[in-house]
Amino acid sequence: MxxxxxxxxxxxxxxxxxxxxxxxxxxxxxxxxxVLGHSATPQRIHALEQQLHLNRSLPxxxxxxxxxxxxxxxxxxxxxxxxxxxxxxxxxxNSAVLVVAAGIIGTLIxxxxxxxxxxxxxxxxxxxxxxxxxxxxxMPEFVVAIALVIVFSVNxxxxxxxxxxxxxxxxxxxxxxxxxxxxxxxxxxIAPYIFxxxxxxxIEALESDYVEMAELKGISRRRMLLVHALPNSLPPxxxxxxxxxxxxxxxxxxxxxxxxxxxxxxxxxDAVSDRDIPTIQFIVFVLAAFYVFVNIVTDVVSLMASxxxxxxx
Amino acid sequence: xxxxxxxxxxxxxxxxxxxxxxxxxxxxxxxxxAIVGPFVAxxxxxxxxxxxxxxxxxxxxxxxxxxxxxxxSRVLAGGWELLAMAAAATALGVSVGVMLGIAxxxxxxxxDGLIMRIVDxxxxxxxxxFALLLVSVAGPxxxxxxxxxGISHAPQVARVLRSVALDVxxxxxxxxxxxxxxxxxxxxxGEILPNLLSVVMVEIGLRFTYSILIIAGxxxxxxxxxxxxxxxxxxxxxxxxxxxxxxxxVIAPTALIAILTxxxxxxTDAVARAxxxxxxxxxxxxxxxxxxxxxxxxx
Numbered sequence: 001m002x003x004x005x006x007x008x009x010x011x012x013x014x015x016x017x018x019x020x021x022x023x024x025x026x027x028x029x030x031x032x033x034x035v036l037g038h039s040a041t042p043q044r045i046h047a048l049e050q051q052l053h054l055n056r057s058l059p060x061x062x063x064x065x066x067x068x069x070x071x072x073x074x075x076x077x078x079x080x081x082x083x084x085x086x087x088x089x090x091x092x093x094n095s096a097v098l099v100v101a102a103g104i105i106g107t108l109i110x111x112x113x114x115x116x117x118x119x120x121x122x123x124x125x126x127x128x129x130x131x132x133x134x135x136x137x138x139m140p141e142f143v144v145a146i147a148l149v150i151v152f153s154v155n156x157x158x159x160x161x162x163x164x165x166x167x168x169x170x171x172x173x174x175x176x177x178x179x180x181x182x183x184x185x186x187x188x189x190i191a192p193y194i195f196x197x198x199x200x201x202x203i204e205a206l207e208s209d210y211v212e213m214a215e216l217k218g219i220s221r222r223r224m225l226l227v228h229a230l231p232n233s234l235p236p237x238x239x240x241x242x243x244x245x246x247x248x249x250x251x252x253x254x255x256x257x258x259x260x261x262x263x264x265x266x267x268x269x270d271a272v273s274d275r276d277i278p279t280i281q282f283i284v285f286v287l288a289a290f291y292v293f294v295n296i297v298t299d300v301v302s303l304m305a306s307x308x309x310x311x312x313x
Numbered sequence: 314x315x316x317x318x319x320x321x322x323x324x325x326x327x328x329x330x331x332x333x334x335x336x337x338x339x340x341x342x343x344x345x346x347a348i349v350g351p352f353v354a355x356x357x358x359x360x361x362x363x364x365x366x367x368x369x370x371x372x373x374x375x376x377x378x379x380x381x382x383x384x385x386s387r388v389l390a391g392g393w394e395l396l397a398m399a400a401a402a403t404a405l406g407v408s409v410g411v412m413l414g415i416a417x418x419x420x421x422x423x424x425d426g427l428i429m430r431i432v433d434x435x436x437x438x439x440x441x442x443f444a445l446l447l448v449s450v451a452g453p454x455x456x457x458x459x460x461x462x463g464i465s466h467a468p469q470v471a472r473v474l475r476s477v478a479l480d481v482x483x484x485x486x487x488x489x490x491x492x493x494x495x496x497x498x499x500x501x502x503g504e505i506l507p508n509l510l511s512v513v514m515v516e517i518g519l520r521f522t523y524s525i526l527i528i529a530g531x532x533x534x535x536x537x538x539x540x541x542x543x544x545x546x547x548x549x550x551x552x553x554x555x556x557x558x559x560x561x562x563v564i565a566p567t568a569l570i571a572i573l574t575x576x577x578x579x580x581t582d583a584v585a586r587a588x589x590x591x592x593x594x595x596x597x598x599x600x601x602x603x604x605x606x607x608x609x610x611x612x
Contacts, residue, residue: 008433015434023446138578140526142533143571146549146563154556250439254530268442269534272449280449288437 002300009292016288017069021062024277025054048078069285075278077271084282088264092286094166095256095263099248101179102186107241110191114198119225121203130199133192141251145185145258152181164259182259186251190244197240201233208232235302242298249287320510326587333583339576343569347392356383358390358543366555366562376559379551380541384562391543392569395532398459399524405463406524407517410470415501415509417471418478429475432468440465441527445536453536462527466520473516474509481508511588518581522574529570545570 048054053061068075074084117126136144153162164178205211206229214228252265260266264283271279327333356362356373360382367377375384417428438446440462447461448454481487482505490504506513531537532546540547545566552562 012430012433012437015430016437019434019438020446024450134579134582135575138522138526138574139571140530140574142530142546142549143567143574146553146567149553150556150560150564155560246439250441253439253441253445254533257534268445272445272536275450277450280446284438284442284446287439287442291437291439 001303002296005296005299009296012292013289016292017066017285018062020281020284020288021065024281025061025065026058051076051078065281074282074285077279078274078276084278088267088279088282088286091262091264091267093171094261095252095265097171098179098182098186098252098256098261098263099245101183102190102248103241103245105183106187106190106244107194109187110194111198111237113191114195115202115225115230117195118199118202118206119221126199129195133195136188137192137196139189141185141189141254142258144188145181145255148181148185149258162259164261166262178261182255182261185255185258186248189251190247193240193244194237198233198237201236202229205229205233231305234305238302238305239298242294242302245294245298246291249290320514323511323514323584323588327580327583330583330587333580333587336576336579336581336583339572340580341576343392343573343576344396346389346569347396350389350392354383354386354389356386358382358387359541366552366558368559369561375561375565378548378559378562379555382543384548384552384559384565387543387548388545388565388569391545391548391566394538394542395525395528395545398455398528398538399462399521401459402462402466402524402528403517403521405459406466406520407470407513409463410467410516411474411506411509411513412501413467413471414474415478415505417475418482419497419501419505421482425475428471432471435465435468436472438465440523441530444527444531445534448531448536453531453539455538458528458531458537462524465527466523470516470520474512477509477512478505481505484508511584515581515585515588518577518584522577522581525570525574525577 053064056064065075072085074088076082077084077087080087113129117129120126149162150156152160160177160181162181164182166175166178202225206225210232211224211228214224219228252263253268254265255261256263256265257269264286267279268283270276271283328337351358361380362383363373363377363381365377365379365381367373367381369376373383373385375388378384378387413428413432417425435443443465444458444461447464448457451457487500487504490500495503528537529546532544533550535547535550537546538544540551548566549563549570552559556563
């Protein structure tokens with residue numbers, strides 16, 4: 001089962017690499033002209049064609065790119081001539097810190113709130129929390145980010161920096177204050193889905209026969225919630241957490257840009273502005289690979305976490 | 314089967330709920346403002362009329378922006394293009410997704426496998442990243458942004474539609490029509506699709522909301538409608554540096570986008586709830602959509 005999933009994941013990644021290649025290097029017309037503009041000198045056009053092998057056939061161009069990728073060589077940035085992996089590697093770590101922090105904080109807070117809302121169904125807390133969740137759902141990241149900046153850094157209070165410039169070479173955890181707003185933005189954006197799924201799954205579990213049975217046996221409410229209902233509501237919640245990690249992969253682009261956070265999302269925006277093809281290819285490939293990886297892990301974990309499915313084996 | 318006008322019944326039922334009425338009102342107000350706005354803007358949205366980041370005054374109720382342009386006029390003029398692009402991207406994405414999803418469920422076997430593998434590949438790209446990838450070399454052209462966002466919706470819609478169409482494809486009357494040698498396209502559009510209209514409606518609502526998020530996000534990042542044309546996403550970004558001096562240049566467009574997406578999402582939620590009573594596996598829809606209208610299991 002796991003082996004099949006991994007093999008399928010590899011096939012998907014190969015297809016993903018072809019899509020990335022076609023979108024950047026196989027456009028009708030000359031990609032070198034598109035990158036450099038029509039005022040570029042013939043020498044520069046020629047140099048770029050050499051670098052990206054644009055004068056060769058498409059399969060051959062793809063072959064040389066993917067061959068490099070397999071050896072960990074993603075080419076050199078068109079913006080400054082350095083190797084893409086050297087430029088982006090440290091930023092990858094910064095982005096990972098952001099995604100993991102937002103994922104953990106958003107999931108924990110939303111999960112606990114969802115649990116309380118389900119346990120006190122139809123109470124005022126449940127209603128207020130549900131309305132807030134519905135309101136935040138589908139709010140763009142930059143709206144949340146700008147609201148936080150207005151409240152916490154520029155207009156209302158000046159507690160936190162509006163810009164999270166982390167000097168190159170220093171780990172992002174050195175300056176927690178720079179991490180707070182970007183992390184909070186992402187955590188707020190993902191929280192509603194986890195809240196609603198947790199609440200829904202818990203309510204369903206609480207209405208099931210085995211919980212009723214446990215209730216009849218006279219178990220304390222806390223024990224019933226945490227020991228009997230919670231484990232059974234986990235599989236759908238794990239799926240949603242997986243989906244939210246995937247959502248974060250896209251969310252970091254805007255959030256890093258807003259806060260000038262030195263991660264791969266902001267790097268992607270810069271690379272698209274500069275039409276820096278090798279860097280774009282690398283970052284998009286990394287994000288897609290993250291998706292495929294998270295999907296496999298989510299499937300396997302939710303399978304393992306499902307008490308009923310475990311019992312069937 | 315009286316399914317032809319079922320979607321109207323659901324819409325009417327959704328509007329009558331409190332949630333639906335609030336959502337539709339919020340979104341409707343912003344849409345109205347975006348459509349009427351360009352005609353009632355007091356000043357030119359693209360000409361410098363006063364000092365940079367001037368505070369609100371009687372002549373310029375929301376002050377001025379980074380280039381001394383009237384914020385109110387720019388807010389009024391800067392919405393319709395966003396809405397039009399989002400509508401076009403939604404139409405493209407939902408129609409392609411619905412076709413793919415129903416085709417996968419109806420033909421099954423090889424076709425199903427092929428379509429769903431292709432869907433998996435495109436799902437691996439976060440939507441905004443996919444749009445950025447497509448405009449990266451060709452440049453931010455309006456038609457390209459619409460196509461990029463539309464394509465990025467299609468796999469998600471296809472997955473949802475396939476899961477609900479599988480059930481409809483097994484029903485007796487579909488099998489009966491099939492026995493009469495009806496062409497596949499006619500079966501899919503004439504017999505299967507009418508049973509899925511409530512799901513399609515929810516998808517349209519969700520995808521329209523996401524289209525607005527992504528297209529406004531693209532403009533915010535500088536890859537949307539190009540300056541000097543007024544546009545809410547661009548306005549938020551270009552006026553951020555003046556947040557201390559005249560916050561209204563940022564707050565006004567931010568609030569409009571927020572109200573619009575909150576309204577749309579709330580209304581979509583109401584539609585999804587309203588159609589639950591009409592025997593549709595919408596919980597499954599919501600879960601496989603993964604996001605958006607995550608219905609409470611027993612709501």
